[in-house]
Amino acid sequence: MPVPLRLPPSLRARLPLPMLRPITVVASRFFTAFWAALAVCLTVIPAAQAQLRVEMSGVGASQVPIAVxxxxxxxxxxxxxxxxxxxxxxxxxxxxxxxxxxxxxxxxxxxxxxxxxxxxxxxxxxxxxxxxxxxxxxxxxxxxxxxxxxxxxxxxxxxxxxxxxxxxxxxxxxxxxxxGQKGVFSTRIAYVTRMGKRYTLNIADADGEGGQIALNSAEPIISPAWSPDGRELAYVSFETQKAVVYVQEVASGKRRAVANFRGSNSAPAWSPDGQTLAVTLSRDGGSQIYLMGRNGDNVRRLTQSIGIDTEPVYSPDGRSIYFVSDRSGGPQIYRIPAAGGAAERITFSGSYNISPAISPDGRSLAYVSREGNAFRLYVQDLAGGAPVSVSDTSDDESPSFAPNSRLIIYASRSQGRDVLLTTSLDGKIRSRLVSSSADVREPVWGPYGR
Missing domain, CATH: 3.40.50.10070 (TolB, N-terminal domain)
Structure with missing residues (x-):
């Protein structure tokens, strides 16, 4: 008898429901939990309860001794x-x-x-x-x-x-x-915390300090994505009892719904010039990748698959979009020209690969691969070479590169809690960002400049 596959909570939320049905029996319970009372706050306020602390778990092979x-x-x-x-x-x-x-x-x-x-x-x-x-x-x-x-x-x-x-x-x-490498200490991260039945979208310094709440809701918030200029966040909120994609100004808290079509609206990703969003919609039946203007206009379909296509992400030059599709059986990562055309399969190692992230320098692909009942973070050189596992945890999700392409932030479970972790591309330098009072997930690293 096959063992039921347990997906991490935010992966269950992010993937289209049709992809979940043959995989897990807990999906219906997860989506049933969405029908709670609406309570949303858009004011950016200090997030004392969501403050993170850093715990180092690895260092570089050669450290520079410095006196500050x-x-x-x-x-x-x-x-x-x-x-x-x-x-x-x-x-x-x-x-x-x-x-x-x-x-x-x-x-x-x-x-x-x-x-x-x-x-x-x-x-x-x-x-x-x-x-x-x-x-x-x-x-x-x-x-x-x-x-x-x-x-x-x-x-x-x-x-x-x-x-x-x-x-x-x-x-x-x-x-x-x-x-000789740019630092990322002055950049910001966004992430989602869950405390009891409350969800918050938070923005903080890269070290987890200075946290601010951008959105406070009784419903799940998933898939935050920074605009290239760092002034806006796209995300998915279930506050209206369905998945809707919003874009919110970081400074003012003003927001707009950009994808609220029939069916599922999910997985927003910005083009490098900030003028286009790639999203996953099921308005025409199966879940496919669509492109739209940053305000939700000029919607056009990109993928034409009989399978499920989801989790799009742009290449740094804007010419290609990487995404997840089950068109070959199990979920794998593909690449398609942003202008449309034939899709090319990228991942071949492993039968279940999801959550692609492309480094800002365009050299590396990070993704999550299933190994039995575990989900682990892998990094693959896009110029060639075998993928390398860079984590020692087993519920990894939501990888996101730092703007210098040298570090990856991702979510996982550790000691019974949802935490954020960072790792170097070789997995040797690691740290954890944990909250003393909340589960933390859905991280995304912001761009340079603020």
């Missing part, structure tokens, strides 16, 4: 900027913090011999000055301790609310100078 010394006058702000910078760098797995007592500003010439004795390869110092208008002047300098030279310095003036952002940008600068 206390900034002059940083005791005048709620959280010392040097602490945020050091935490960012250590969280990347590429840096090891060196004990750095005292204070060092950007105008002081450090005693390099002392820092060499502390085994530091790099050194950071800075200052925070409150201006007469209430803003803050933030300055820092980065030194190469081994060579005894300056590597760069910057200054910025910010309002109090942007002090954490200033610290994240300092960490980005240091990361790029020392690794």
């Amino acid at each position: 010394v206390g900034f002059r006058n940083e005791q005048s702000v709620p959280q010392p900027l040097s602490q945020i910078v050091r935490a960012d760098l250590e969280r990347s797995g590429l840096f090891r913090g060196v004990d750095a007592p005292g204070v060092l500003d950007e105008t002081t010439q450090p005693a390099m011999a002392d820092w060499r004795r502390r085994a530091a390869d790099a050194l950071v110092g800075g200052s925070v000055t409150r201006l007469a208008d209430g803003r803050y002047d933030v300055r820092f300098k980065l030194w190469d301790v081994v060579k005894g030279t300056e590597l760069g310095a910057q200054s910025t003036v910010v309002v109090a609310a942007d002090l954490r952002l200033a610290a994240h940008r300092i960490a980005d600068f240091i990361h790029e100078k020392l690794t």
